[in-house]
Amino acid sequence: MDDKNISQAVVARLPRYYRYLGDLKDSGIERISSQDLSKLMQVTASQIRQDFNNFGGFGQQGYGYNVEYLYNEIAKILGLNEKHNLVIIGAGNLGQALANYVNFERRGFIVKGIFDKNPDMQGRELRGIAVQSVKNLERFVRENDIDIAVLTIPKDGALKMAETLVKCNIKAIWNFAHVDLNVPDSIVVENVHLSDSLMKLSYGIVNKKLNNSKDTE
């Protein structure tokens, strides 16, 4: 189906490259060797070369990488050269935090609408956008060329909301609800399960403690 299917592991590393290259660019650095990039990012130089080879290289022997070129190329691969309209569903603290995160907008993710089922929230403004009733959601998504729905509602409502979003042909769901969504493969889902992350942290603490007590035995 796709002859240049890139492994999920490589894709997962791209945003980090993009972040570091952005910082280099902002510091006025024009080129960098894979060795220096390797040191900076604490990954092996061969990993970096392999990763970039998935997209045809970018490097030149003896010159290294042109920072701005590489930055822009990775942006294209990540689709950051296109604008994506999004809606936020759930205007609680997390929804508000995401709505107020201006960096997203700088990267082409435009908050077009914010929805909440709580009538007390409706009409309040977040960054100049009035919170609407979720009743308006389907029509809004269809009429405003919305690509992405950001789901920041409790898990009980999330499954049903995902069904609604499937019906109005959403392309992607950024899911913060504490549940796995069951949607067709044609829809991109990226989960941010904060509790899962906190549990991994907790595992790390307990495990380090075990190791440390073994070390001193």
Added chain:
Amino acid sequence: MDDKNISQAVVARLPRYYRYLGDLKDSGIERISSQDLSKLMQVTASQIRQDFNNFGGFGQQGYGYNVEYLYNEIAKILGLNEKHNLVIIGAGNLGQALANYVNFERRGFIVKGIFDKNPDMQGRELRGIAVQSVKNLERFVRENDIDIAVLTIPKDGALKMAETLVKCNIKAIWNFAHVDLNVPDSIVVENVHLSDSLMKLSYGIVNKKLNNSKDTE
């Protein structure tokens, strides 16, 4: 050093098992076969068996898994049977969202203090906890048996804050700042880079579009 070192991939899957088992338990289900768990979670039964074998099994031939037992065992492995005191650094929207997330407390993660460098925020209460000046942070961490620092400040201040946290012997940092922290290996760091996640979503959208247009060629 540690003879039962478990791969990061397995550890990363444990919170998801824990989540599903919690839902089963809440639904009153007492046991489940690896086949049924496999169907529910959409991972292979052999993957489930292999994962659990890292911790000595838990299953019984012909009986399946005892849901509550397995739930409790995974909780222990993840360190959720212990209480962890935490501080939130940065009382902006995201810090507030995390402070208000009661489920963390139910799982033993107790918010003890909230800090912000902005004087306007100081003294405000979040869930009954007054926001303090970051000047108090070091002493507070030392005196209140704090395991975890939740970092929800912009990246510029995050590196310096991480140094401070290292000095006061924090065990773990849950890092939401858009930068990789440089701390000793003895400190557990779990990153939640929201922009990275959004970029993966964007990559997915672009890539699906390419695939779909190829399909219809």
